[in-house]
């Protein structure tokens with residue numbers, strides 16, 4: 001039996017002159033934590049909006065729990081979309097938002113919501129429009145977790161949350177997921193922070209799927225190698241290089257693709273240093289690579305643009 005709960009086929013979304021999604025096909029399986037990653041404007045929110053029936057597709061097919069999500073109460077009551085721009089009625093306090101969620105979500109766990117409100121030190125009786133930015137994010141995070149929806153989307157849920165509160169969110173998410181497995185899609189720019197939560201990663205770039213793979217495969221899909229420049233160059237000859245960085249006579253390369261056992265031995269015999277590459281670095285390299293070879297208008301860009309973009313993204317270490 002298929003475990004796919006979301007099936008997307010050739011989905012596109014065009015806003016006047018912007019193609020936000022361009023022929024996206026993917027499936028999401030039951031009981032998995034997905035990372036939906038990509039640069040600003042890549043199309044992540046647009047994709048999640050369409051899957052949750054808050055936005056329309058220009059073309060393509062979307063099935064959620066085997067059905068069209070639009071105006072489909074059966075489907076919508078089984079999914080939860082937490083986004084930063086969530087609007088609440090003017091006079092709503094967190095307590096009202098939770099009561100409304102309890103009516104809508106059949107798996108709502110009141111005790112969990114109360115515990116999380118305490119953990120996040122959320123003032124339950126203050127109007128939501130008076131809450132700080134972090135407290136507002138906490139309201140969303142609590143609804144996302146306590147709803148225990150079969151399919152939950154968190155679109156950058158951490159805005160304004162401090163480091164302690166973010167860690168609390170990650171810890172509670174993992175603990176609750178272990179007890180009540182479900183499908184969670186987490187869109188985040190803080191990739192290193194969420195990397196350990198993710199089982200599967202979808203990288204989207206300029207409206208297209210760039211990578212759709214298990215997190216472990218992606219982690220193993222690049223390696224960093226460092227040592228005297230001439231030895232590193234000869235070892236890496238003929239291999240795709242995602243990134244290079246030199247300091248004096250030393251060179252560090254990020255190589256695309258895993259090394260075989262024999263190659264690892266060879267590197268060790270040459271005295272070269274091998275190190276894994278973080279998920280965040282891989283995402284940065286792959287999206288820069290895709291952007292460098294094919295510009296948004298389909299033209300090839302000047303390769304020196306990579307340096308400029310890396311600086312913009314804060315990727316250089």
Ligand SMILES: Nc1ncnc2c1ncn2[C@@H]1O[C@H](COP(=O)(O)OP(=O)(O)OP(=O)(O)O)[C@@H](O)[C@H]1O
Pocket residue numbers: 015016018019020038039040041042043044045046047
């Ligand atoms: N309502 C709209 N009208 C016109 N263009 C839009 C609209 N919504 C989104 N876009 C454009 O579509 C593209 C994808 O936007 P989207 O919000 O999906 O990106 P994102 O990956 O979520 O970005 P971020 O990480 O910055 O939140 C962007 O170029 C954006 O400017």
